[in-house]
Amino acid sequence: MRVKRQRKQRIPGYTPESDTAEELNVSVRTLRKWRQLGIGPAYIEVARQIHYGDEPRAAWLKSLEVQPVRGA
Numbered sequence: 001m002r003v004k005r006q007r008k009q010r011i012p013g014y015t016p017e018s019d020t021a022e023e024l025n026v027s028v029r030t031l032r033k034w035r036q037l038g039i040g041p042a043y044i045e046v047a048r049q050i051h052y053g054d055e056p057r058a059a060w061l062k063s064l065e066v067q068p069v070r071g072a
Contacts, residue, residue: 014044014051 009016020041021028034040035050041060043052 009047009049009051011046011051013054015054015057017043017050017052020052020057 015023017031018028021031024031031040031050035043041052042056043050045051
């Protein structure tokens with residue numbers, strides 16, 4: 001039996017799940033777990049495929065930024 005491979009759909013301003021995982025240096029499985037827990041970047045689902053918005057992803061990364069504090 002042949003498995004039908006889904007083609008990556010490109011949506012302007014959005015990045016497919018696999019590319020987002022690669023950019024964030026995490027696995028697709030990790031992104032899926034984050035979605036399940038509601039802790040990852042904002043996403044949309046189109047035709048059963050997950051895409052992450054470029055601007056919301058940048059904002060989410062910015063929210064994780066830690067400002068170092070100098071010791072006394």
